[in-house]
Amino acid sequence: MTDPNVLVLVMDTARFGDIRETPTEAIDSVAEEGTDFTNASANAPWSLPSHASMFTGQYSSRHGAHATHKQLDESKATLAELFSENGYETVGVSNNTWISGEFGFARGFETFYKTWQYVQSDTDLGGIARTTEGIDQLRSLAGRLTDGNPVTNLINTVYGKFLRRHSDDGARQTTEWLADWLDEREDSRSFFCFVNYLEPHLEYRPPEEFAERFLPEGVSYEEAMEVPQDAWGYIAGEVEMGERDFEVLRALYRAEIAYLDERIGELREALEESGEWEDTVVVITGDHGENIGDHGLMDHQYCLYETLLHVPMVVSGGAFDGGGEDDRLVQLTDLAPTLLDAAGIEAPEARERFQGVSFHPDSDETREHAIAEYMGPQPSMEALEKRVGTVPDSVREFDRSLRSIRDSEHKLVRGSDGLRELYHLGDDPDEERDLADERPDVASELGAELDDWLDSFERHDASGSVSMSQSTQDRLEDLGYLQ
Template sequence: MSRPNVVVTVLDTVRARDTVPASTSPMSTLADVAASGTEFTNAFSPAPWTLPSHASIFTGTYPSRHGAHGGHTFLDDSLRTLAEAFRADGYETVGVSNNTWVTDEFGFDRGFGTFRKGWQYVQSDTDLGTVTRAEHPGAKLRAACDRLFDGNPLVNAANLVYDEFATGDGAERTTSWVDSWLGDRSDEDPFFLFLNYVEPHVEYRPPREYAERYLPPDTTYDEATTLRQDPRAYDAGDYGLNEREFRALHALYRGELAYLDDQLARLRDALVSAGEWDDTVFVVLGDHGENIGDHGFFGHQYNLYDTLLHVPMVAHGGPFDGGQRTELVQTLDVAPTLLDAAGIDDDGFREQTQGRSLHPDADADSRQAVFAEYLSPQPSPESLTGRFGDLPDRFLSYDRSLRAVRTADEKYVRASDGSEWLYDVGSDPDELWNRADGDHDRTRLLSDRLDQWLDSFEHATTTGEVPMTDSTRERLSDLGYL
C-alpha cells in the first residue's frame, strides 16, 4: 500500500465508557474493524467539546497552541491542517461535516477540494435552519419568505424542500453521498476523506428499533423520547432529571450508537464495493465524550472528567493490524500517524505538530501522560444569565478555565480560580474521590508537571469570538452549545 487512501471518521460525542473495548459495545461493526485492525483502548481527547477537539485532530496541536476554543471560535490559518498536507501531496481531499462547528465558517474547510455541509442538498452559504425548526406552518412560511432570496432562491428552495421532506437524517444522507461519490469517482489519485457523524449528540433520537434494545423494562420509547433534552437548561437549574430518566436517556444514547454503527457498516460496504477498502487506512474515533447524569452534568461542558476525554479510537488497514494497544495516546496523534502511513513528508506540519506518530515503525516515545484543556466556558455564564435569569451558585463556579494532566494511574485537574482535583484513576476510575487536600505531595508533583508542559510550547494569542450567521447560531443552540 504505497499511497493509501485515508478515511478519518469522527463519531461526534462518542465516549469510551460505552464503546471501549469495542467488543463489548453496541457497535458490532466498530468491533469488527477493531478485531482486524488496531484498537487504542486508552485514547484521550485534549478538549471536551467539538471546536477545540476537531482543531486538535486537524492540526496535531493542543488547544493552547491552535487557539480555537470558547473565547476564540475560529481555527486561524497560522497552522497547517491535515487536509492541506494531503492535498499538497497530490491527494483528492473531501470533507463532509454534520456539526455546524466544523465548517468553513469556523476555518475547517482549508485544504479540502470538496467540503460538504451534511444538512444541505445543494451546497450554499445560505442556511435555512430557521425554516426547518419553525414549530408550525405559518412560522415556516414567514421564515421561508425572510430567507428565500438570501443568495440564490432556486438553491434555497431546493435545500428547503430537501431538509423538510427528505427521508433519513444526516448520517444516512452522508453515507449515501459517500457511496455515490465513490461509485462516480474516476480520479486515479488516492483520496483523503474526512467525515463527521453528529449522532449521538443531543437530542438523542434513534429510530425505535435501535432504542428499544436498551430501554429499561419500565420505560417506553415514547416516554423516553418525550424527555426534555436541553443540557444548558439542566446545568442552569431550569429543570431536573432523576436517575430513572437519565437511565432512559442513556438507553437512547446507546440506541444512537447502534444506529451509527449500521452507518459505519454501510460506509465500509461502500469502500468495498468501490474496490477501495484494501487500499485504505480507515480511522474511527470520538472527538469527545458525554455526561449523561455523570457527576451531576448533562452534555459535554464545564469539566474535564474522563467521561468527556476518554474516547474510542480504531485504525484499520496498512500497518494497523496489531490488535489492542493500551498505552496512553491522544486524538491529536492521529495527524502525524496518518502522514507516516501515507509516506508524506510535510515539513511545515511536522514542525508544528505536538502529536506522536502511532505508526508501528515510528520511533516516537510512548506518552507517559496525556493533557487536556478547557480554556473558556462555552456558553459563558453571562450568556446563560440572559436566557435563564439568575443562575444557581453551583453554575457560577463554572466561569473558569481548566487544565488536566493524566497518567496511567493518576489525574490532576487545576482551575483558573485555584481549585484542584487529584484522582487515583486506577482505584477510582469514576473520579468520585478528590484526594488533592489529603495528598499534597502528589498534588504538587502533578501540578508542576502540568506547568512544565504548558511552558514547553508557544501559545496562541488570539482572543474574541468570531461572528456567526443567525442560522449557524440557531443550529448550535439546537446542539446545546449556545
C-alpha cells in the same frame, strides 16, 4: 506502490465506556483486524477545539480555536491541506455545524459536503425553518431568500424543514453520499476522507427499532421520547430529572451508537465493493464524550472528567493490522503525525509545529502524559442566563478555564479559579475521590509537568468573538450550543 487512502471517521460525542458496552459489530470488526487503542484521550471536551486539534496536531492554547475564539485561523495548516499538497484527493463530510467552512474547517478539501443542505451553499437558512413558525417564519424567510442564490436557498429551506429525516442526524444520508462518491469516482489519486457523523450527539432520537433493544423493561419508545433532554435546564436546576430518566437517556444514547454502527458497516461494504478497503487506513474515533447525569452534569461542557475525555480509537490498515489491544496513552492531537507517517508524507515544516506524538507502529516516539484544555465555558454564563433565567451560584462556579494532565495512574485537574483536584484513575475510574490533599507530592509533580509543558511553546493570542451568520447560530442552538 500506491500511497494508501486515509479515512478518518469521527463519531461525535462517543465516549469509550458506552462504545465498549454496546454491541457494535462493524466497529468491533475494525478493532479486531487492526489496533484497538484503549487509552485514547481527547484534548478538549467539545467539538470545535477537539476537531481543530485533530486537524492541526496542536492543543487548544496553540491553535486558538475554542470558546473565546471560535475559529480555526488560516495560519494553521490542516491535515486536508497537507494531504492535498502531497497529491491526495481530499473529501470532507460534516453533520456538525461547527465543522464547516464558516469556522475554518473546509480548507484543503476539494469537496466538502454539509449534510444539512440539499444543495451545497454558503447561505444556510435551515435555522429559520427550524426555529420560527407561522407568519414569523414567512417574514424571516422572505428577508433572507435573496442572500446568494434564491432558488438554492428555497430548496435548502424546504429540505431542512420538511424532508430531512428527523430520526437520523445525517448518518444514512452521509453513508449513501459516500457510497455514491466511491462508486462514481474516476480519480486515480489516493484519497484523504474525513467524516463527522453527528450520532450519538444530543438529542438522542434513535429509530424505534434500535431504541427497543436498550430501553429498560416497561418503558415504551413513546415514553422514552418524553424524557427531558434539556441539558442546560437540568444543570441550572430548572428541569428535575431522576435516575430512571437518566437510565432511559443512557439507553437511547447506546441505541444511537448501535444505529451508527450499522451505518459504518454499510460504509465498509461500499469501500469493499469499490475495491478500496484493502488500500485504506481507517480511523474510527470520538471527538469527546458525554455526561448523562454523571457528576451532576449533562452534555459535554464545564468539566474535564474522563466521561468527556476518554474516547474510542480503532485503526486498521497497513502497519496497524493485527495490532490487537494497545493501552498506550494516545491523544487526538497525535492523529496528524500518525496519519502522515501512515501515508509516507514528510511535511517537515508542519511536523515542527505539531504538538502531537505519532503512535504509528513504526514510530519510536512515546507519550508520557495526556493533556486536555477547556479554555472557557461554552455556553458562557451570559448565554446560559438568556436561556434559563437566573443562573445559580453553584453553576456560576463553572465560569472558569480548566486544564488537566494525566499519566498512567494519576490525573490532575486545575482551574483558573484555583481549583485543584487529583484522581487515581486505576482505583477510581469514575473520579469520585479527590486526593489532592492526601497526595500533595503527586499533585505538585503533575502540576510542575503541566507548567513545563505550557512554557514549552508560544500560545495563540487571538481572542474575542467570531462573527457567524444567524442561520448558523440558530443551527448550533438546535444542537444545544447556546451563543
